[in-house]
Amino acid sequence: MKEKKPEEKVRGRGLRIVSRIYLAVVLILLYAPVAVMIKYSFNKSRANVTWQSFTTKWYVKLFSDGELWHVFLTTLLVSVIATLLGTVIGTMGAVGMRKARFPGSKLITNSIYFPIVIPEIVLAVALLLLFNLQGISLGLPTIIIGNTTLVLPYVYITVKARLVGMDPSIEEASLDLGADRLYTFLHITMPAIWPGVMAGAFMSFSLVLDELIMTSFLADAATVTLPIKVFSMLKKGINPEINALTTIILLAAFLMVVVYLAADEMRNRRLKKMDAEQVRLNETD
Amino acid sequence: MPEKTKTDNLEKSTKRRRHKREQSVRATISNVIMCGPITVWSVLFILVPVGFLVFMSFMTKGPLGRIVYKFTLDNYKEMTKPVYFSVVSESLVIAFWTTLITVLMGYPMGVAMAKMKKKTSGLVTIALMLPLWVSGLVILYSFVIMLNTSGTINSFLLRIGLLSKPLQLLYNRFAVIIGMVYMFLPFAVLPMYSSIEKLDPALIEASKDLGAKPVTTFFRVQLPLTSPGIFAAVILTFIPCIGYYMVSDMLGGGQSMLVGNLIFRQFTISRNWPFGAALSVVLAVIILVMVKIYTKLGGSLDDLAA
Numbered sequence: 001m002k003e004k005k006p007e008e009k010v011r012g013r014g015l016r017i018v019s020r021i022y023l024a025v026v027l028i029l030l031y032a033p034v035a036v037m038i039k040y041s042f043n044k045s046r047a048n049v050t051w052q053s054f055t056t057k058w059y060v061k062l063f064s065d066g067e068l069w070h071v072f073l074t075t076l077l078v079s080v081i082a083t084l085l086g087t088v089i090g091t092m093g094a095v096g097m098r099k100a101r102f103p104g105s106k107l108i109t110n111s112i113y114f115p116i117v118i119p120e121i122v123l124a125v126a127l128l129l130l131f132n133l134q135g136i137s138l139g140l141p142t143i144i145i146g147n148t149t150l151v152l153p154y155v156y157i158t159v160k161a162r163l164v165g166m167d168p169s170i171e172e173a174s175l176d177l178g179a180d181r182l183y184t185f186l187h188i189t190m191p192a193i194w195p196g197v198m199a200g201a202f203m204s205f206s207l208v209l210d211e212l213i214m215t216s217f218l219a220d221a222a223t224v225t226l227p228i229k230v231f232s233m234l235k236k237g238i239n240p241e242i243n244a245l246t247t248i249i250l251l252a253a254f255l256m257v258v259v260y261l262a263a264d265e266m267r268n269r270r271l272k273k274m275d276a277e278q279v280r281l282n283e284t285d
Numbered sequence: 286m287p288e289k290t291k292t293d294n295l296e297k298s299t300k301r302r303r304h305k306r307e308q309s310v311r312a313t314i315s316n317v318i319m320c321g322p323i324t325v326w327s328v329l330f331i332l333v334p335v336g337f338l339v340f341m342s343f344m345t346k347g348p349l350g351r352i353v354y355k356f357t358l359d360n361y362k363e364m365t366k367p368v369y370f371s372v373v374s375e376s377l378v379i380a381f382w383t384t385l386i387t388v389l390m391g392y393p394m395g396v397a398m399a400k401m402k403k404k405t406s407g408l409v410t411i412a413l414m415l416p417l418w419v420s421g422l423v424i425l426y427s428f429v430i431m432l433n434t435s436g437t438i439n440s441f442l443l444r445i446g447l448l449s450k451p452l453q454l455l456y457n458r459f460a461v462i463i464g465m466v467y468m469f470l471p472f473a474v475l476p477m478y479s480s481i482e483k484l485d486p487a488l489i490e491a492s493k494d495l496g497a498k499p500v501t502t503f504f505r506v507q508l509p510l511t512s513p514g515i516f517a518a519v520i521l522t523f524i525p526c527i528g529y530y531m532v533s534d535m536l537g538g539g540q541s542m543l544v545g546n547l548i549f550r551q552f553t554i555s556r557n558w559p560f561g562a563a564l565s566v567v568l569a570v571i572i573l574v575m576v577k578i579y580t581k582l583g584g585s586l587d588d589l590a591a
Contacts, residue, residue, distance in 0.1 A: 019397035026394055026470075027412060033427035033467070034416045036437065040430060049430055089322045096319025105320075111327045113586045114335070117576050119528025121545050122565040125552065126334035129341050129562065149330045152323070157587050181315040206418040212531060217552065230422045231531065238426050246423040253418055257411055 034250070041243035049237060058244040068229075068241060075225040078140070078215070079208040082147035087201040089148070090155025095189060098163055116153040123149065124217035131218070138220040146214040151207055155200030162196030335569075342563035350556025360563035369547070376543040379458065379533075380526040383465040387473045387522045388515060390466070395477035395514070399484075406478070413471040421468055428464055428536055429455060456538030464532040469525065473518035476588050480514025481507075516579055517588040524572055544568055 041059070045052035062068060097109055115123050127146050131138060170192075174184040190197075212227040219228060230242055342360055347353040363369070398406040416424055431437045432454040439451040454460060484507065492502040508515075530545035544564065551561025580586065 016397075016400050019393060019400060023394050023397040023409065026390065027409070030413070030416065030467070030470070033424050033431065036427040036430050037424050040427075049433060050435060089326055092319045093323025096316060097323065100316045100320045102320075105324075107332070108320075108324050108327050111331045112323065114331050116589055117524070117586065118569045118572055119524055119545070121528040121530070121548055122338070122569045123331070123334070125548065125561060125565045126338040127330065128552065129337040129558070130330075130334040133337060145330060149326070152326065156323070157589070161587060181311060206414070209418065210420050210422070212422065213528070226420065227422055230420065230426075238423065242423055246420050249420070250415070253415060257415070261408075 037243055038247050038250075041240055041247045043240050043243075046240065047237055058240040059248075062241050062244045062248075065241060068245060071224050071226055071229050072245065074140075074223060075209065075227075078143055078147060078225060079205055081144050082151060082208045083201055083205040085144070085148040086151035086204045087155050087197060090152050090200060091159050091193070091197050093152075094156045094159035094163060095185070095193070098160075112153050112156050114153075115150050116157075120150065120213045121217075124214045127214075128217045138218055138223075140223055142218040143215050143223060143225070146218045147208045147211055150211065150214055151200075151204035154203045154207070155197070158200035158203070159193050159196040162193040166192045338562050339566055341559055342566045344559045344562075346557050346559050350558070352558055357559075360560045361567070363560060364563065364567065372542050372547050373544060375458075376527050376545075379461055379465065379543065380523050382462050383469065383526050384519055384522045386462065386466050387470050388477075388518050391470055391474040391518060392477050392481075392515070394474050395481045398474075398478045399481040406482075410475065410478075413474060417468070417471055422531060422535075425464055425467070425532065425535055428460065428467070432460055432463075432536075455536060458537070460536040461533045464536045465526055465529070468529070468532065469522040473522050476517035476521065477511065477514040480511040480517075480588075484510055513584055513588060516582060516584040520576065520579055520584070521589060523575070527568065527572070 040051070042054050042056065043051055044055040044057075093112070097105065124146065127142070127149070130136075131142050136142065166189075171184055171188055174188045175181070179187070210227055211225075212231055215225050216228055216231070219225070226245075230238060233239060233242065341352070343356050343358070345353040345355045345357045345359070398409055401409070429436075433439070434451040434453065434455075436454075438454065439448070442448045443451065488506055488510065489502060492506045493499070497505070527543065528545040528548075530543060530549050533543050533546055548561050548564050548568070551557045551564065555561075576586075
């Protein structure tokens with residue numbers, strides 16, 4: 001490789017520093033509303049717009065508020081079931097549709113992208129019409145169906161991306177060596193696409209957790225999720241209790257990320273150590 | 286013993302044929318199991334509902350929000366009225382500015398992330414997405430706190446003497462665009478980052494070695510090569526922007542009615558389902574045309590979930 005001229009090197013470094021400062025500034029701007037949200041969870045005033053004085057009463061109240069916990073659990077239930085359904089169906093579909101050709105298969109593979117491509121509200125309206133004209137009453141099952149449909153393409157695409165990078169001869173080798181299809185799928189295909197499956201599931205879960213449009217069209221009055229609750233409060237102003245709950249969820253998400261990263265780091269270190277051990281053993285041989 | 290070998294061969298070939306047939310039956314069964322669920326789901330919950338939507342858009346509105354099953358084109362004719370035309374143009378203006386600001390803000394972020402170690406850029410990605418995982422709506426409400434006339438920003442500007450009376454920052458187009466950019470920026474950065482990251486540095490190097498100025502290199506080499514990421518970001522911002530009625534409800538204060546709000550209204554206050562369906566169909570068709578252009582220009586739908 002050619003040596004870079006010194007002034008070019010300086011310019012490259014300068015660009016890197018400037019771009020990092022810019023990124024930091026944008027991140028700070030993105031977190032400003034988050035900081036305000038957390039700050040106002042400690043606001044004494046119930047009208048959540050002006051700052052009065054510090055209190056922790058909303059956190060105390062939150063833990064005794066049965067209704068809000070019920071709302072939270074409903075949201076969690078919908079998110080978990082829709083994510084599971086979407087991930088299983090999307091993963092199997094991505095693996096299956098790769099080679100399958102049947103009449104209409106092109107239409108199906110195209111329609112899978114629909115929920116990502118058309119605005120959410122269009123699909124929500126379409127599903128509402130389906131349930132309404134078929135006389136199916138709205139409730140938890142319809143919300144779950146709607147949200148599963150919404151996340152299906154995300155899982156499908158992330159898994160498909162992993163499959164593209166996979167050598168098909170590995171699966172063929174497994175079949176030729178006498179393994180059946182189920183065994184091949186579970187022990188050969190799955191490990192290869194696993195990061196894609198997890199990424200898709202992760203994306204799905206976070207989407208459903210904060211999903212309002214689909215849910216508000218397909219919910220009955222008795223089924224309330226957190227985004228619906230928040231949205232219905234807007235006219236009067238959001239209750240600081242919601243801020244308190246959101247702060248707790250944010251903290252939990254943050255801790256989950258930290259734990260995940262720490263576990264990843266430890267695994268990497270262990271692998272590196274094993275490698276070093278191996279090298280040393282080879283050298284003594 | 287030629288006779289024996291012959292029968293042996295025959296036996297072997299029938300065995301092989303049977304084995305092959307068995308294999309192909311097994312393959313079919315496994316294909317049905319793998320493709321069945323997604324096929325059934327797509328037909329039942331995507332294709333059939335869209336069919337119902339198109340059907341409904343041609344029906345007549347009866348009294349008290351009832352639906353009369355009689356074919357009409359009135360719902361589509363209704364849309365040509367100036368009132369609705371202004372809703373559509375307002376939506377497009379807001380979506381345009383949101384997309385432009387998001388891409389202009391996001392691209393340099395992608396550049397910065399591409400220059401980082403894989404691990405650091407992963408951390409930045411998590412930092413970008415974390416607030417939205419929780420609840421975009423609650424966080425969006427912070428803008429009401431920050432932007433109102435006695436809010437954080439106004440009181441700060443008043444205190445340092447930059448203003449003599451508070452600015453009206455909330456309940457206008459400006460506030461809606463800020464809120465929209467906030468909601469979509471993190472999603473738009475990721476595809477741009479991944480296309481910048483895939484860019485071969487040797488090409489930039491070559492352009493510089495051949496005497497091109499940095500500006501020329503950027504516009505003639507880097508930008509065209511990373512355009513798939515930019516297209517994906519545009520699609521990921523523009524499409525949800527049009528249907529996303531919450532931001533304009535919360536920060537626009539009824540000042541800016543968008544297509545999403547209009548559709549939502551047909552199914553709640555106005556109770557005019559056929560018209561709501563017709564609006565949805567038109568919205569979907571406009572978007573599908575845009576997506577078609579996107580794929581014609583070489584974009585892939587798979588880039589949309591980076």
